[in-house]
Amino acid sequence: MNATTQYRQWLAQSERDSLISSMALTNNQPNESIPVDPQITNIPSGTKSIQVRAAFYRTASGYYDGLTQDYNIPLKWPSSSSTETSTSTPASATSTTSANTTATTEVSKQTVVYATKKIGLYGDATFTKKVRQHWYPKQRRIYRPMFKVTGYAKSTAGRARYLVKDVNHHSKTYGDTGYITTRAAYVQPVYYQQASKKITVINPQGVNAYRQKSLTGKAHHYRQGQVLTVKKLVRHNLTTRYVLKNGEYLTANKKLVQNGRIKSAKSIKTKTPINRYRDVNFTKRQRHYRKHATIAIKGWDYSAAGTKRYRVAGGYITANSRFIHVVK
Structure with missing residues (x-):
């Protein structure tokens, strides 16, 4: 075979014997395939990268031959700080990554x-259509579905899962x-980890501010759109x-x-010309505005389909730039 330069020759005799012996001890055979998405766990916090050696081999009459290639996978970790203004992953937690x-x-x-994208809630850690309980569609930030993590599990292929409880009131x-x-x-x-x-x-x-950390x-009370100055994060x-x-x-809370x-x-x-509606989904028209009308904006919201609306005195109007122009 004409091997490309990034590959090297098959394992040395000592490496080959060690590999075959270890596979025999775990009742694995050299021709068994690995999962499509193998998991690498228990990586010490702060590790900059991991190296994976993939072995491509062939066998005939007990003789093993082939090639290997080394992959260097960089890891990114959440920023951390010893100050109170930034929090880090708990010391007992480890990062999990996969070969892809x-x-x-x-x-x-x-x-x-x-959830930042469409996800499903399943009755089993191995996700199949049969055990899917509910789809959560992708939502605008302020309406994203929330879950409390109560445990952990892995699918039959080794993929990590959260065991959760739906906390969407x-x-x-x-x-x-x-x-x-x-x-x-x-x-x-759902909570910020950096100030x-x-x-x-x-x-x-809007949101309320309090005198106690609890x-x-x-x-x-602060209205939607107000910009506040932060001293620190605790x-x-x-x-x-x-x-x-x-x-x-x-x-x-990011929502x-x-x-x-x-x-x-x-x-x-x-x-x-545009209309004003009673609710954000535009189900009942209340008023008609002529072209070039100036309207004060009190805030914004989104329809059930995720379309942005402006909140005005008495109801909601479109936020589509085809029909309105922001003055200030």
């Missing part, structure tokens, strides 16, 4: 996570339990709180606040 570098999120029990699925993926592209902790100098309130109903003793049990410049405590200064519309002018 699919990243996973690993959190402590009782931590709340939310006022939902038909509230209280349901099952398994979800741990892939970081699909689920993330930001500025945060913006994004919850349509969020007791209401001190102030931990309370398995959640985090922002300490504002004035000493008040505010939730660090309610967003790191940084988020620009929001204060006033719009219509490009075409």
Whole structure:
């Protein structure tokens, strides 16, 4: 065979004998295939990279021949700090990665996570259509479904899963339990783990600030769109709180606040005639606005289909730039 330069010759005799002996001890045969998505676990926290050696071989009459190739897989870890303004992964937790570098999120029990993409809740750690209990569609940030992690499991192929409880209040699925993926592209902790100098309130109903870290003793109410100055981030049990410049405590829930200064519309002018509706889903028309009308904006929200709307006095209007222009 004409091997490319990145491959090297098959294992040395000593390596070959050691491999075959170890496989025999575990009742494995050299011709057995590995899972499609093999898992590499218990990687010490802070490890910069891991090296995997893949062996491609052929056998004939007990003789083994083939090639090997080494793969270097870089690892990325959450930023950590010894200060109170930044929190890190618990010391007992380890990172989990796979040979195809699919990243996973690993959190402590009782931590709340939310889905950033469409995911399913399953009755078994091995995901199949038969055991799927419910689909959660991809949602806008403020409406992403949340789950409390109560345990861990692995599929028959070795893929990591969370055992969770649905904690979406006022939902038909509230209280349901099952398994979800741990892939970081699909689920993330719902509470911020790093502080930001500025945060913006994004919850349509606004948020309350409190005098105590336990969020007791209401001190102030902040409206959607308000930008607040942060002093530091502190931990309370398995959640985090922002300490504002004035000493008040505010939730660090990503569905309610967003790191940084988020620009929001204060006033719009219509490009075409538009209507105002009673609710965000535009089910009942209340008023008609002429072209070039100027309207004050109180906030924003999203329809059940995820379409952005502007909240105005008396109801909701479109946020589509084809029909309106943001003045300020």
